[in-house]
Amino acid sequence: MIELTPHLDSERRLPLYEQLYEYIKGExxxxxxxxxxxxxxxxxxxxxxxxxxxxxxxxxxxxVAEGYVESRPxxxxxxxxxxxxxxxxxxxxxxxxxxxSPVSRYRYDFRYGHIDTAHFxxxxxxxxxxxxxxxxxxxxxxxxxxxxxxxxxQQIARYLFxxxxxxxxxEQVIIGAGIHQITGLLCQLFSPEKNKIAMENPSxxxxxxxxxxxxxxxxxxxxxQDGLHIAELEQSDATVAYVTPSHQLPLGMVLPIGKRQxxxxxxxxxxxxxxxxxxDSEFRYEGKPIPALKALDTQDRxxxxxxxxxxxxxxxxxxxxxxxxxxxxxxxxxxxxYHQPVATVVQKALALFMEKGxxxxxxxxxxTVYAKKRQTLIHAIYDHFGEHATIIGEKAGLHLLVHFHHVxxxxxxxxxxxxRGIHIYSVAKYWFDSQTSPPPYILLGFGSMTEQExxxxxxxxxxxxxxxxx
Amino acid sequence: MIELTPHLDSERRLPLYEQLYEYIKGExxxxxxxxxxxxxxxxxxxxxxxxxxxxxxxxxxxxVAEGYVESRPxxxxxxxxxxxxxxxxxxxxxxxxxxxSPVSRYRYDFRYGHIDTAHFxxxxxxxxxxxxxxxxxxxxxxxxxxxxxxxxxQQIARYLFxxxxxxxxxEQVIIGAGIHQITGLLCQLFSPEKNKIAMENPSxxxxxxxxxxxxxxxxxxxxxQDGLHIAELEQSDATVAYVTPSHQLPLGMVLPIGKRQxxxxxxxxxxxxxxxxxxDSEFRYEGKPIPALKALDTQDRxxxxxxxxxxxxxxxxxxxxxxxxxxxxxxxxxxxxYHQPVATVVQKALALFMEKGxxxxxxxxxxTVYAKKRQTLIHAIYDHFGEHATIIGEKAGLHLLVHFHHVxxxxxxxxxxxxRGIHIYSVAKYWFDSQTSPPPYILLGFGSMTEQExxxxxxxxxxxxxxxxx
Numbered sequence: 001m002i003e004l005t006p007h008l009d010s011e012r013r014l015p016l017y018e019q020l021y022e023y024i025k026g027e028x029x030x031x032x033x034x035x036x037x038x039x040x041x042x043x044x045x046x047x048x049x050x051x052x053x054x055x056x057x058x059x060x061x062x063x064v065a066e067g068y069v070e071s072r073p074x075x076x077x078x079x080x081x082x083x084x085x086x087x088x089x090x091x092x093x094x095x096x097x098x099x100x101s102p103v104s105r106y107r108y109d110f111r112y113g114h115i116d117t118a119h120f121x122x123x124x125x126x127x128x129x130x131x132x133x134x135x136x137x138x139x140x141x142x143x144x145x146x147x148x149x150x151x152x153x154q155q156i157a158r159y160l161f162x163x164x165x166x167x168x169x170x171e172q173v174i175i176g177a178g179i180h181q182i183t184g185l186l187c188q189l190f191s192p193e194k195n196k197i198a199m200e201n202p203s204x205x206x207x208x209x210x211x212x213x214x215x216x217x218x219x220x221x222x223x224x225q226d227g228l229h230i231a232e233l234e235q236s237d238a239t240v241a242y243v244t245p246s247h248q249l250p251l252g253m254v255l256p257i258g259k260r261q262x263x264x265x266x267x268x269x270x271x272x273x274x275x276x277x278x279x280d281s282e283f284r285y286e287g288k289p290i291p292a293l294k295a296l297d298t299q300d301r302x303x304x305x306x307x308x309x310x311x312x313x314x315x316x317x318x319x320x321x322x323x324x325x326x327x328x329x330x331x332x333x334x335x336x337x338y339h340q341p342v343a344t345v346v347q348k349a350l351a352l353f354m355e356k357g358x359x360x361x362x363x364x365x366x367x368t369v370y371a372k373k374r375q376t377l378i379h380a381i382y383d384h385f386g387e388h389a390t391i392i393g394e395k396a397g398l399h400l401l402v403h404f405h406h407v408x409x410x411x412x413x414x415x416x417x418x419x420r421g422i423h424i425y426s427v428a429k430y431w432f433d434s435q436t437s438p439p440p441y442i443l444l445g446f447g448s449m450t451e452q453e454x455x456x457x458x459x460x461x462x463x464x465x466x467x468x469x470x
Numbered sequence: 471m472i473e474l475t476p477h478l479d480s481e482r483r484l485p486l487y488e489q490l491y492e493y494i495k496g497e498x499x500x501x502x503x504x505x506x507x508x509x510x511x512x513x514x515x516x517x518x519x520x521x522x523x524x525x526x527x528x529x530x531x532x533x534v535a536e537g538y539v540e541s542r543p544x545x546x547x548x549x550x551x552x553x554x555x556x557x558x559x560x561x562x563x564x565x566x567x568x569x570x571s572p573v574s575r576y577r578y579d580f581r582y583g584h585i586d587t588a589h590f591x592x593x594x595x596x597x598x599x600x601x602x603x604x605x606x607x608x609x610x611x612x613x614x615x616x617x618x619x620x621x622x623x624q625q626i627a628r629y630l631f632x633x634x635x636x637x638x639x640x641e642q643v644i645i646g647a648g649i650h651q652i653t654g655l656l657c658q659l660f661s662p663e664k665n666k667i668a669m670e671n672p673s674x675x676x677x678x679x680x681x682x683x684x685x686x687x688x689x690x691x692x693x694x695q696d697g698l699h700i701a702e703l704e705q706s707d708a709t710v711a712y713v714t715p716s717h718q719l720p721l722g723m724v725l726p727i728g729k730r731q732x733x734x735x736x737x738x739x740x741x742x743x744x745x746x747x748x749x750d751s752e753f754r755y756e757g758k759p760i761p762a763l764k765a766l767d768t769q770d771r772x773x774x775x776x777x778x779x780x781x782x783x784x785x786x787x788x789x790x791x792x793x794x795x796x797x798x799x800x801x802x803x804x805x806x807x808y809h810q811p812v813a814t815v816v817q818k819a820l821a822l823f824m825e826k827g828x829x830x831x832x833x834x835x836x837x838t839v840y841a842k843k844r845q846t847l848i849h850a851i852y853d854h855f856g857e858h859a860t861i862i863g864e865k866a867g868l869h870l871l872v873h874f875h876h877v878x879x880x881x882x883x884x885x886x887x888x889x890r891g892i893h894i895y896s897v898a899k900y901w902f903d904s905q906t907s908p909p910p911y912i913l914l915g916f917g918s919m920t921e922q923e924x925x926x927x928x929x930x931x932x933x934x935x936x937x938x939x940x
Binding site for chain 1: 487491532583584587588592600603607608611624627631632635639647649654658662679680684685783784787808810812814815918
């Protein structure tokens with residue numbers, strides 16, 4: 001029996017089974033292992049090298065698959081005759097320095113987009129997921145409906161009607177796997193002459209990337225105190241505009257009804273489309289509710305986009321859009337061979353979750369939770385900074401912006417804070433042109449922070465801001 | 471107390487709650503309902519109209535949200551003063567004739583892409599899904615890693631190594647929500663001068679649609695008896711080629727090793743990329759296994775695409791690609807703000823399913839199941855048609871093509887068969903140019919049919935074919 005004692009290094013990027021495979025192949029090429037010899041049994045080698053049997057099995061299976069070794073009943077793994085020339089030297093796998101971890105490295109993290117997980121109704125969600133698994137095998141295991149499960153689309157239509165005043169049929173609702181995927185569909189859907197898209201400046205960099213990656217020309221439109229500069233839009237030659245009327249991202253203003261009507265008028269006159277990203281509409285803390293742009297859309301010009309990322313969890317990766325009726329036939333035509341991107345079981349579970357009223361209950365609860373967090377954060381800022389800080393964009397959503405007076409270099413402040421274990425965010429990336437320096441606002445997302453953490457972090461931030469001002 | 475007796479029609483497209491809402495608003499506008507009057511309680515009206523309380527609640531909630539009605543403690547729902555002019559007449563929701571049902575209308579359906587559901591390890595899958603739910607709240611509820619859960623990518627890298635001889639690091643593996651979404655990313659990733667994509671003619675219409683929808687020029691390359699016409703590719707000015715070497719879609723030939731090497735040489739010489747769609751590689755019934763194109767890719771020119779749709783189920787919507795190392799930095803740069811489209815819990819469950827060896831076991835089992843189905847189908851065809859039918863593309867995968875001699879009009883045969891409850895498929899849609907008439911092959915997918923069903927269907931088909939020949 002051959003003894004194999006490779007140096008296997010679990011710190012290397014190359015998995016252990018691959019290291020073992022490479023070692024055995026190397027020994028064969030060098031002539032240390034000869035045709036007809038038997039490799040140690042999986043059990044013996046695993047024990048000898050103190051690695052799992054799976055690892056040895058994987059290495060052996062590959063040697064068998066590539067014809068270097070043969071598995072013979074009761075004889076084990078026998079080395080076959082082979083031609084040394086076919087040995088192909090492969091480079092070691094490439095090492096990428098990048099690795100995204102969902103867990104923050106900072107003691108306090110004001111990340112935008114993170115939600116409160118403590119109050120998530122995990123039991124109810126799990127029950128829905130399990131109930132969804134009770135569907136028939138065909139329903140669970142075949143491709144589902146292309147535009148999404150009908151039951152989920154019906155629930156969404158009902159929800160939009162109640163929560164946002166939007167009248168739509170479930171036939172207009174398209175389920176998607178996150179806003180980047182669904183906006184990608186829109187980029188394919190627009191006719192080639194609609195190649196100029198207006199966006200608020202600043203605006204969501206993630207969506208801007210989608211448009212640019214699809215080779216659209218993106219036109220920045222400035223913001224006024226109360227949102228989009230309509231006259232500037234009118235002067236542009238855009239034929240599509242992407243807007244965030246319920247809570248401008250990142251500045252946070254709510255677009256007043258008058259401007260909404262002007263926007264709709266613009267779309268009608270120009271034969272243009274409006275993409276309404278209603279991402280933060282469920283959490284409003286002040287002021288009267290304003291109907292969604294889509295609710296006022298008598299001319300069928302608004303593409304409405306909503307998501308479950310904020311109201312439930314981003315981890316289920318479900319969003320949706322409501323298409324104008326005039327776009328539906330092109331949609332069906334262009335995507336007749338595409339499949340629905342969201343797993344059937346997730347869609348079914350979500351439909352049940354909505355049908356049983358869990359979603360509405362959760363949103364009601366979270367409104368209180370987030371309102372309290374927001375209040376605590378605002379109080380903490382005023383307690384420590386008094387008149388030396390200005391808060392904006394706090395009327396809705398899960399983040400606000402703060403300007404610490406006399407702090408002109410937001411990047412430096414962010415860096416100093418990181419050094420003290422606090423992750424706060426510059427808003428620079430939301431602007432189109434990174435040359436023109438954006439106002440030195442700091443973005444604070446309060447979704448995932450506890451009230452105690454926010455109080456502690458703002459207290460610490462006071463010293464850091466004072467040091468930065470000097 | 472007002473009595474409301476609307477005519478609610480559950481056959482209408484408009485949901486009941488919306489019909490009720492419209493009715494009440496209409497009554498207000500007409501003056502039948504006056505300011506200060508109370509609507510019936512939810513319980514009473516639900517009972518009266520024999521509809522669910524949810525329905526009444528939804529209608530009332532919307533009336534409250536829009537300010538027509540006020541909810542007062544112990545008084546119920548009171549009609550508020552309102553301005554008749556703000557009443558906005560909305561059109562009834564649009565009716566779309568299209569509705570995709572996953573359930574076949576035919577007694578026998580030879581649909582391509584459907585899998586055998588009877589042997590799916592539902593219990594093991596459910597257990598993995600439940601175990602995945604035991605992860606920490608943060609892991610389960612926040613955005614996951616952009617390119618996919620690391621554990622799943624590691625399992626895929628291990629699987630590809632064992633099953634396909636591919637050496638790659640998990641950093642090269644990108645998880646996607648189906649081939650249309652992931653190919654959409656590729657369309658964004660290629661530099662603008664790479665705007666001409668060669669495809670086999672015939673080829674998968676779904677992917678062709680993705681390229682065309684992204685405004686790529688798609689160049690058809692003919693097939694020879696043994697697959698892609700390499701000389702024709704060399705004469706084209708394509709800089710990307712999409713190929714299905716392990717089981718050409720739809721014709722089913724397996725690309726021989728010599729042509730694989732020529733393809734790789736072409737990519738190297740032209741500074742081009744090859745997209746290898748390895749969709750059917752797991753089920754091979756004849757001939758020696760040939761390594762994947764990616765396994766031979768020493769020059770880092772192959773983008774490998776694999777899917778769980780065939781080996782497990784399309785309903786989880788998980789696929790993956792292995793990117794050449796040279797494309798990784800562009801990938802990270804272009805998509806740094808995109809989120810992973812597959813739900814975290816599904817990825818975690820799948821990683822567990824693979825780690826525990828369920829996937830390998832399932833594939834081994836299904837190889838036998840599908841081999842038997844294929845054998846039964848082939849025998850049934852020969853039993854009933856003898857030398858009057860030719861089968862091609864049967865060496866791998868879940869479908870084969872058959873030519874019933876002297877049947878020149880495949881479309882007519884398909885139509886006649888439908889009339890008898892048998893859904894068989896024409897291959898016309900796979901060709902680029904529907905003008906030039908494709909060979910009259912019939913596509914028979916045998917994944918979801920039982921052996922008994924296939925025997926019955928082929929027997930029935932005999933009469934239909936005879937009638938069509940006349």
